[in-house]
Amino acid sequence: QHDPRHLTPAAVFPSSEYRYREYSALTDERIGEALASLDADVVVGTRPGLNVHLALQAPARTVRVGQEHLTLDNHPPRLRRALRRVYPRLDAITPVTEADTAAYRRKMRLPGVRVQALPNSVPAPTLPPADGRERVVVAAGRLVPMKRFDVLIEAFAAVATAYPDWKLRIYGRGEEQERLRALIERLGLYNNVFLMGAVTPMEAEWVKGSIGAATSDFEPFGMTIVEAMRCGLPVVSTDCPYGPGEIITPGDDGRLVPVGAPDALAGALLDLVGDDELRRRMGRNALENSRRYAPASVVAEAEQLFEELLAARGGDRPARGTDHALVSGGYAARDTMLVAAGSVVRTVRKARR
Incomplete structure (x- = not known):
């Protein structure tokens, strides 16, 4: 927080994104450095601003997947325009509903980008389920x-x-x-x-x-x-x-x-x-x-998507080493952009060995 670059506005993270004030020239630099050093086959962004970083700064060899946890229509027009300019550089967009997936396909004009719904997951409770008797x-x-x-x-x-x-x-x-x-x-x-x-x-x-x-x-x-x-x-x-x-x-x-x-x-x-x-x-x-919303079910859907995206890239590259998550030294660390975290990346690599 004492680095003077953190007082300079971000240039990569879009100014129309909801949390722009939390980002800066420092986070631009740190996220870019971390992306450039990635050894992962698949990297996943978790909000629009980070998806922009992914599109612009991730290595060309990496499959880039942008998550959408809100909806396209929920974004202000200026942000939608910014996303439309850079999202063609992603491999896939994953809204959480089929309705929003249809909106992305209809409105965003992203030829060559796969748009596929991937729902949120909810783990099974550790307690016995309700029995319907309580009023x-x-x-x-x-x-x-x-x-x-x-x-x-x-x-x-x-x-x-x-x-x-x-x-x-x-x-x-x-x-x-x-x-x-x-x-x-x-x-x-x-x-x-x-x-x-x-x-x-x-x-x-x-x-x-x-x-x-x-x-x-x-x-x-x-x-x-x-x-x-x-x-x-x-x-x-x-x-x-x-x-x-x-x-x-x-x-x-x-x-x-x-x-x-x-x-x-x-x-x-x-x-x-x-x-x-x-x-x-x-x-x-x-x-x-x-x-169907159990983590195992949703992870299986994600794994299949990643496998298909890798295959579309001619993805039989050799495994390149240890998996690691992207962690930024700036405020962006709170959003943690996933490097298709841990078990998913390992599964993708194991399948190709």
Whole structure:
């Protein structure tokens, strides 16, 4: 932090990227040096700015994969233009949903760049799954306007009226906390709806519930939905862009309702609250269906993608030594650009020996 180069604005990391202020001429230099020294076959960037570094500074022999954890449309136009200029130098882009993958293919014009969805992974909980007997609905996330916990609280008023022994627990913290607390008081739900604060890890709280709820206006993926399902909870969610509709199979392991529609949300919750067998069956299906997001499954998809990208490059180069992760001496270290970390790189190399 005392290096004068850290006071000079970054030139490689794009100025339109959300975290530009954390980067500098020093991080430009350190990331470039680390990339130039790479001995890996595959290197993966973890956010748009680092993907730009990857496109411009990674060795030509290295397969370059840029992850997209938000969505293309979520980026400001100036950042999209910057990415469009350099992303043709990547080998692949991996959005987390098929919907965003389609947007990239349609809008970015990246001939020769493979665009393939690669979802986030959620490990199996270490606790036994929920059994559907607890009279509790669980929701989790930052208490911010986009998550629309106000809609969930309004919808739960109908549940509390019909089933006063049911509770709603909302986990998280954020700017909306006092407004949500006031809404709970105004609706007289102080015996039924509880703001629980932030808890990590959440699995011990998911398994205390019988239904998960997600009410966002927008979700690049929907990690809390998968977390709840991995713990055996059916999930009632808004059918918002982009993730919920790809995670939940309506009527099988959860329900999808329109965005910003408390009456529809209340109806879906009441269907599950009022039918013990339906709720438990959906919970069992959620547990089974969510196994596709297990780390082993997602890593297998990544390994196959990397193998195919290497093959497309004529990838039978000999292994070149020890795997190592890229670590920057600047602020970028907090984002850690992965060198297709450890086990994946070793698997790729082993297959070619």
